[in-house]
Each structure stands twice: as structure tokens, then as C-alpha cells.
Amino acid sequence: MPIGPVDNSLIPRYAGPPTFAQLPRVDQVAGADVAVLGVPFDSGVSYRPGARFGPAHIRAASKLLRPYNPALDVAPFAVQQVVDAGDLAVNPFDIGEAVATIEAAARTYRNTKLLTLGGDHTIALPLLRAVHATHGPIGVVHFDAHLDTWDTYFGEPTTHGTPFRRASEEGLLDRERCLHVGIRGPLYAAEDLTADGVLGFQVIRADDYETGGVADVVARMRRRLGDGPVYVSVDIDVLDPAHAPGTGTPEAGGLTSRELLNTLRGLVGLDVIGADVVEVAPAYDHAEITGVAASHVAFELLSVLARNTTGYRP
Numbered sequence: 062m063p064i065g066p067v068d069n070s071l072i073p074r075y076a077g078p079p080t081f082a083q084l085p086r087v088d089q090v091a092g093a094d095v096a097v098l099g100v101p102f103d104s105g106v107s108y109r110p111g112a113r114f115g116p117a118h119i120r121a122a123s124k125l126l127r128p129y130n131p132a133l134d135v136a137p138f139a140v141q142q143v144v145d146a147g148d149l150a151v152n153p154f155d156i157g158e159a160v161a162t163i164e165a166a167a168r169t170y171r172n173t174k175l176l177t178l179g180g181d182h183t184i185a186l187p188l189l190r191a192v193h194a195t196h197g198p199i200g201v202v203h204f205d206a207h208l209d210t211w212d213t214y215f216g217e218p219t220t221h222g223t224p225f226r227r228a229s230e231e232g233l234l235d236r237e238r239c240l241h242v243g244i245r246g247p248l249y250a251a252e253d254l255t256a257d258g259v260l261g262f263q264v265i266r267a268d269d270y271e272t273g274g275v276a277d278v279v280a281r282m283r284r285r286l287g288d289g290p291v292y293v294s295v296d297i298d299v300l301d302p303a304h305a306p307g308t309g310t311p312e313a314g315g316l317t318s319r320e321l322l323n324t325l326r327g328l329v330g331l332d333v334i335g336a337d338v339v340e341v342a343p344a345y346d347h348a349e350i351t352g353v354a355a356s357h358v359a360f361e362l363l364s365v366l367a368r369n370t371t372g373y374r375p
């Protein structure tokens with residue numbers, strides 16, 4: 062029997078442990094199916110800093126989560142052991158060392174799926190390297206306002222604007238099974254999109270929610286991801302700044318949190334092998350809006366993993 066969150070009918074949620082969803086720490090259980098891991102690193106950002114405080118903020122906002130998900134009819138902490146693996150200590154002054162630390166740590170979770178809380182989007186690169194080591198080339202669904210397939214910033218190849226270009230160049234991705242969802246806003250040049258396609262990504266724009274709605278987006282997403290292993294990367298700035306003000310590079314015209322949560326539910330039945338939620342920068346948040354959104358994103362991802370554990374009937 063998995064050990065779940067503390068019982069909030071006995072312990073008020075504001076008095077419970079500071080772990081994600083008041084779950085046990087990794088050292089309090091014998092083994093885990095899924096570990097929630099914080100990576101407080103934001104030395105790769107091009108604009109506002111502060112995502113290093115994202116993991117603590119998402120955990121604090123996750124106190125109000127409850128154990129049952131009616132939308133997917135699953136209790137994600139009852140059918141799989143989910144734990145909080147704490148925060149990784151990564152070097153804020155050396156991106157290369159930080160990325161190596163993250164990859165090495167992620168590789169130690171071979172039989173435990175990782176749901177990583179960032180941190181800026183740089184951390185997706187070492188996380189993809191680690192899942193590739195186990196699964197080979199992977200399909201990626203990347204929720205973001207931004208392509209994050211740019212080349213370099215100030216000559217630096219490892220930044221929050223470049224992880225998916227590096228991953229594609231390194232052969233970590235199945236170029237037939239990758240897509241971005243939520244892209245919008247100004248680019249540097251039209252060629253950004255051409256280069257992005259060559260790197261293996263299809264684009265579902267934020268505006269596509271206007272024309273086709275969530276059902277159409279989900280159908281396109283599932284068609285692109287197919288049957289192989291899937292990694293899910295959620296940059297919280299995929300949400301409109303009204304739904305997620307607490308982030309470093311906000312762009313107008315984004316998704317509502319309802320659209321994002323419903324799209325994530327559409328991943329049920331796909332072979333999701335890992336996920337991250339990144340770019341939560343609490344200094345720009347108000348009333349925990351962004352923290353709550355990110356904690357619900359994490360909850361839906363854990364629910365998808367739980368539904369896959371218990372068997373999925375389309």
C-alpha cells in the first residue's frame with residue numbers, strides 16, 4: 062500500500078510537512094514509483110531571474126491539493142508510491158557543472174519516474190539526457206510560449222532558450238515525435254520556425270485553441286506522439302500572464318489554466334516516462350496564482366502516470 066499525503070482531517074494542511082502535496086520524503090519509504098524532485102537552478106535565464114525559488118513555491122501552493130482527481134477518475138497517490146525527493150544542490154555559478162550534476166542525479170532514478178520542479182528551462186537538457194540513456198530517442202511534448210530551440214545567447218550554448226536544440230542535435234529526440242504546444246509572441250526571425258521544424262518539432266500555436274479547441278489540440282498531440290516513450294516539459298509561461306504572472310519571460314495571448322489542464326489529461330494512455338514543470342519565478346507572482354497553477358499541472362501529470370499504472374481504456 063503506497064504511503065499517501067498526510068490526512069488533512071487530522072492535521073491542518075498549513076501545519077503539515079513542506080513536501081509536495083504533503084507526501085512522504087524519499088527516505089521515509091522503501092521505494093517509489095514516482096519522485097517529485099526540485100531543481101532550484103536559474104542561471105540560464107535571458108531575462109528576469111528567480112526560478113531558483115520555484116520548487117519551494119510550487120510545494121507551498123500544493124498544500125491545497127486533495128487526493129482524488131475526478132476528471133481522470135484516479136487517486137494518484139493511492140495507486141502508485143509518489144515521494145518528494147527534495148531539492149538538488151546545483152552550482153549557481155557554473156552552468157556546465159550544474160547540468161552535469163542534474164544529469165547524474167536523474168540517472169540514479171532508473172526505476173522511478175521523475176517529475177522535476179524547476180528551475181529554469183535549461184534543466185530540461187540534462188533531464189532529457191538521463192531519460193535517453195534508459196529509453197533511447199524520445200518523443201517530447203513541450204508546452205511553452207517559446208520555441209527554446211534557439212542556438213546561443215552571448216555565445217553560451219546551454220541556456221533556458223536552447224535546451225531543445227541541444228537535445229535534438231545530440232540525438233536525444235525522436236524527430237518524428239516532437240511538438241510544441243502554446244507557441245506565440247515575437248520571434249527573432251521567420252527562420253526560427255524553419256530551423257525548429259528541421260530539429261524535429263511540429264507547432265501547435267496558442268491561437269489554435271481558438272479555432273479547434275482542446276479536443277482538436279489533444280487529437281493532434283496524440284497523433285504526433287504515437288506509441289513510443291514520451292517526455293512532457295511544461296514551461297509555466299505557456300499560460301497567459303493573467304494565469305501565470307510569476308515567470309521570467311511572460312508573453313501575452315496564452316493558454317488559460319483550464320485549457321492546459323485539460324490538454325494534459327489528454328496524455329492518458331501514452332507512455333509518459335518523465336516530466337518537468339519549469340520557469341515558476343515567485344517574486345513576480347501574486348496571491349500564489351502561478352504556484353497554484355503549477356501545482357495543479359504537477360497533479361494532473363501524476364494523475365496521468367497513475368491512470369497508466371492502473372490500465373487505460375480509451
Ligand SMILES: N=C(N)NCCCC(=O)O
Binds near residue numbers: 207296
Ligand atoms: N524558456 C523560457 N522561458 N524562455 C526562453 C526565452 C528566451 C528568449 O528570451 O529569447
Ligand SMILES: [Zn+2]
Binds near residue numbers: 205206296299340
Ligand atoms: Zn517559455
Ligand SMILES: [Zn+2]
Binds near residue numbers: 182209221
Ligand atoms: Zn521554456
